[in-house]
Amino acid sequence: MRLDDALLIEAKKWAADHGRSLTAVIEDALRETLSRKSPSLAAKGKISFPTFKGRGLRPGVDLDSSAALLDVMDENS
Secondary structure: OOOOHHHHHHHHHHHHHOOOOHHHHHHHHHHHHHHHOOOOHHHHOOOOOOOOOOOOOOOOOOOOOHHHHHHHHHHOO
16 A cells, blocks of 8 residues: 555544554544445445456465565556
8 A cells, every 4th residue: 555655644643642553543533434425336236346457466476475575566667
């Protein structure tokens, strides 16, 4: 997950000021945002994911490693 530097600094400060972890602050913000949405598609049992034609993953790409994914994305920019 990439966050705007200024937003990350503000979130870290808020977390520290309130004795919370950054993870807890982000989780709370996501929960609050998602609760404001209309009933989720997951609740209706209708979830569809887009599919794309292609050659699949590049060799050596590890989807379980965010650091490795960031390295690959940085190579392409």
